[in-house]
Amino acid sequence: NAAATETAETSIVAAHATAALTVLGKLLATLLDIIYQSDEKEKLLPLLNIVMYNLVPYLRSHTLSNLPLLRAGSGLLASLSEYPFTRRAWRKEGMELLLDPSFFLVDHETLRSWRITTDSLMTHERNAFKELITKIANLGQSNISIFSSKELEQEQRALLLKRLAWVIFCSDIDQYQRQMPEITDRLSECLRSVPVSPLVQAAVFLCFRVILLRMSAVHVTFLWPVIITEMVVVYSGMEHELNMETPEFSAHVARLSQLDSTWVAAAAAGPGLGLHTTANSPAWLGVYLGVCKLLDQAAALPADLLPQFQMYRWAFVREGEDPDNNNHHPGSEGPVHQDFVPHVARISKLMEARLGREIPPRPIVAGEPLLTMRNISSLAELGPWFSTLSFALTRQQTRSMPSVGGSTQRSPVATIERIIELDFLEEINS
Numbered sequence: 001n002a003a004a005t006e007t008a009e010t011s012i013v014a015a016h017a018t019a020a021l022t023v024l025g026k027l028l029a030t031l032l033d034i035i036y037q038s039d040e041k042e043k044l045l046p047l048l049n050i051v052m053y054n055l056v057p058y059l060r061s062h063t064l065s066n067l068p069l070l071r072a073g074s075g076l077l078a079s080l081s082e083y084p085f086t087r088r089a090w091r092k093e094g095m096e097l098l099l100d101p102s103f104f105l106v107d108h109e110t111l112r113s114w115r116i117t118t119d120s121l122m123t124h125e126r127n128a129f130k131e132l133i134t135k136i137a138n139l140g141q142s143n144i145s146i147f148s149s150k151e152l153e154q155e156q157r158a159l160l161l162k163r164l165a166w167v168i169f170c171s172d173i174d175q176y177q178r179q180m181p182e183i184t185d186r187l188s189e190c191l192r193s194v195p196v197s198p199l200v201q202a203a204v205f206l207c208f209r210v211i212l213l214r215m216s217a218v219h220v221t222f223l224w225p226v227i228i229t230e231m232v233v234v235y236s237g238m239e240h241e242l243n244m245e246t247p248e249f250s251a252h253v254a255r256l257s258q259l260d261s262t263w264v265a266a267a268a269a270g271p272g273l274g275l276h277t278t279a280n281s282p283a284w285l286g287v288y289l290g291v292c293k294l295l296d297q298a299a300a301l302p303a304d305l306l307p308q309f310q311m312y313r314w315a316f317v318r319e320g321e322d323p324d325n326n327n328h329h330p331g332s333e334g335p336v337h338q339d340f341v342p343h344v345a346r347i348s349k350l351m352e353a354r355l356g357r358e359i360p361p362r363p364i365v366a367g368e369p370l371l372t373m374r375n376i377s378s379l380a381e382l383g384p385w386f387s388t389l390s391f392a393l394t395r396q397q398t399r400s401m402p403s404v405g406g407s408t409q410r411s412p413v414a415t416i417e418r419i420i421e422l423d424f425l426e427e428i429n430s
Contacts (some may be wrong), residue, residue, distance in 0.1 A: 014069060021058070021072035024051075029079045041085035046410035048080070056093050062105035064428055071105060074113040095119045095128065098166075099135075101159060109426060118170040129179065132167060136160045136186045149347055154197035157190055161203035165210045166424055177219045183211070184223050191230060198283035203366065204230065205290035209297055209420055213413070217307050224308045229292075232315065234291045235343040238379070239290050240361050242350035264335035271408040293419070295344070299389065300369040300412045316343050317389050331398035348386040355380065367412040372419055 032044055058066065058073040077094070080086040094117060107166070122128050139157050142301070151296065168176055176183065187207060187294070190200050208227050295316055296307045352359055358407060362370060362384045370385050 005414055014065075017058075018068045018072045021055075021069065021076050021174070025072060025079045028076070029083050031270040033085070036085075037042065044085060045089060048086055051076075052089050052093055053241055056097075059093075059097055062102040062428065067428070068106060071110045071113075074106070074110045074117070078113040078116040081117045082188075084124065087120075087124060089127055089287035091121060095131075098163060099159075104162070104166075104424050105428045107428075108422065108425065111421065115170045115421075120169060122167050122171065123175070129167065129176065132164060133179070133182055133186060136164065136190070149196075154193070154200055157193070158197065158199035158203040161187075161190060161200065161207055162424070165203065165207040168207070168214050169210045169420060169424070171214060173214060174216050174219060175214070177215060180211075180215065180219050180223070183207075185210055187223075188226055191226070198281070198287045201230070201234070202283070202286040202290045205287070205294050206423065207419075209290075209294050209416075212294075212297065212301075213304065213416060213420065217305065221308060224312070227314070228312050231291055232343070235316070235347065238288060238332065238347055239343070239350060241379075242354055248280075260285065269273060282375065282377075286377070288382065289371070289373070289376050290381060292385060293369075293423075294387070295389075296369045297369045297416050300367055300416065302367070302412075305413075314340075314342065315341065316382065317393070318342055318345060342390075344376065344386055344401075345390040348383075348390040351383045351386060355383070359383040361391055365386060369412060369419060374425070 032047075036044055037416070054071050055076060058069045059077065062070065077090060080090060087199060098114075098118060098121070103114075136157065139153060139160070162185075168183075187204055193200070208223075208230075211223065298313070299317060300307055303310050305317070348359070364370065370388060371382075373381070377380065
């Protein structure tokens with residue numbers, strides 16, 4: 001009875017605190033701005049410090065029980081961040097909360113409040129963005145303890161890259177165009193680390209998707225070779241894994257085992273991306289979903305928004321030819337030549353061979369991305385997407401679309417923005 005009474009009292013206190021934070025979020029910043037004149041704003045700092053002292057504990061607790069308080073508190077901080085005179089009171093705590101490992105353990109409404117706060121923090125604090133970029137650059141350098149494990153370093157790198165993606169996502173179009181060379185260098189450095197962590201790769205693909213959404217085409221020119229290289233590497237890895245499941249590969253391994261059994265044992269135990277490893281690896285499945293969402297976004301956006309991608313798209317999706325009639329014509333003489341088959345078409349065929357059945361394509365809407373799920377539990381869940389793109393629909397899907405605002409057709413930009421925003425969210429377990 002005592003425990004039940006205490007729980008009930010705690011719930012009542014939490015409900016009152018949530019209501020108070022909600023009211024303060026709606027009224028406090030506006031009232032202070034009205035009551036105090038411009039030359040009196042300095043007098044507000046002690047009051048705002050008290051508010052932040054009592055608010056921050058709610059913002060640090062990312063649990064299901066604290067979610068209403070976290071949501072209301074984030075709304076209060078967002079309302080305060082819109083007024084310049086409040087910045088000195090919250091900027092330090094705001095940066096600390098942004099870099100907290102549990103930052104994305106929130107609901108959608110809380111995350112939208114943090115879009116406002118993050119934009120205010122990074123836009124009006126001259127060194128905030130540079131500080132974030134410097135933290136990424138310094139990872140793995142001499143200032144890292146020799147006792148830090150490689151896994152811990154990779155986790156920290158993935159955490160910072162996701163914050164970088166979030167900061168760019170919260171910005172205006174081309175706000176960070178001058179920092180693009182440095183951003184490109186940092187992403188390239190993260191991909192050069194050996195071995196590349198799947199957490200880092202997934203975070204890099206998220207950065208790519210955000211950059212393509214927030215930067216004009218002219219500012220992304222030097223990033224495209226990096227993007228395409230990473231896409232080819234991951235899609236080739238997926239093909240390799242699916243090939244390992246075929247009878248031909250098994251027979252090949254059996255023949256090799258008769259010659260040298262140690263080679264087969266090493267191949268089986270190696271750090272490859274075989275399906276036997278990814279089947280139980282959410283991290284690698286996150287990489288595969290990330291690269292597919294990147295291609296899905298590039299295919300859905302109008303060609304005039306991504307002109308550089310049009311030079312590379314043939315490597316991934318078909319350009320409208322009949323896939324069953326592109327090798328040779330009946331009656332023609334001379335050697336038969338094998339045309340290049342895009343990655344998506346090859347993977348689609350391998351998936352069908354593995355499952356032993358055809359995978360029907362999904363219905364498609366012009367200019368609309370197809371992948372909206374936030375995670376997958378197996379590679380087979382991507383089968384319908386591969387099947388859809390292997391039928392050469394993306395050419396008609398994007399090339400025929402008018403520019404934004406030129407037709408009643410809905411622009412895919414808003415849809416893609418919502419998909420990316422939801423992808424930042426992480427699961428709250430307790």
